[in-house]
Amino acid sequence: METLKKQVGIKAAEFVTSGMIVGLGTGSTAAFFVEELGRRVAEEGLDIIGVTTSNETSKQARRLGIPLKSIDEVDEVDLTVDGADEIDAELNGIKGGGAALLMEKIVATYSKDYIWIVDERKLSDHLGTFKVPVEVIPYGSQHVFRQFEKAGYAPTWRFVSTDSKEKLLTDMNHYLIDLHIKEIQSPEKLAAELDLMVGVVEHGLFNQMVKKVIVAGHDGIRIIEK
Structure with a gap:
């Protein structure tokens, strides 16, 4: 490979x-x-x-x-x-x-x-096999995480390593929340939803x-x- x-x-x-x-x-x-x-x-x-x-x-x-x-x-x-x-x-x-x-x-x-x-x-054929990363500012990030839970997006924090509980910081000093959505029927609709969420800096839908x-x-x- x-x-x-x-x-x-x-x-x-x-x-x-x-x-x-x-x-x-x-x-x-x-x-x-x-x-x-x-x-x-x-x-x-x-x-x-x-x-x-x-x-x-x-x-x-x-x-x-x-x-x-x-x-x-x-x-x-x-x-x-x-x-x-x-x-x-x-x-x-x-x-x-x-x-x-x-x-x-x-x-x-x-x-x-x-x-x-x-x-x-x-x-x-459809997106969703891979997680959707969402970059969020640290302040208030737990509330954003809960919103993803309520929406059924099965969020997980991105940690420094698989055996660490220290949240990963991006190059821009933000946290990452990964959304595990099995099949994304409308990437455009999901992107628009994420764009409007307070605390979300950017998402991984291109x-x-x-x-x-x-x-x-x-x-x-x-x-x-x-």
Whole structure:
């Protein structure tokens, strides 16, 4: 599977050309994309500016010699490439398994083009196999948690580790609540509901944001386009 992830990372890097401002995604698959860009910067003289979606990706990019700016230092991002945790038939997706959903969505929103790179296990007919992460401010977060319980969303806190009771803090110093909804009939309706909840900063539903998904499978690489 690591080989497949590397293949889609390298393929996605082909869409990057000199002069671009590039959004660098977070996670195990996106890391291969960043690695390939670093190679091209060092070996081919690729001239780009990277905008990262997490502290982890920032560290990797700096180590590889990719010049960086923050999202507030650029007018827009030409192309962002990132992974996804689950994608449905309409190319709606769930992200945030790596706890970087807020920065990922901000960078994606201000990108002219947006590509997901995944292995074929991430494709589903309907969203819901993967949990829906919700980033919340710590103050009042227990009340938000109770609202999710009342709605039947089976919420759980995201902890530092599976054997820890210390709540995970995101790069933006927020908590994460994961919603375990077996089948999401309307991602748009759920997203609208979460958008209106006081205390919710952002959620991991990325609806109608991508037009291209590069998928690695045992039969090779294919591109799904909206």
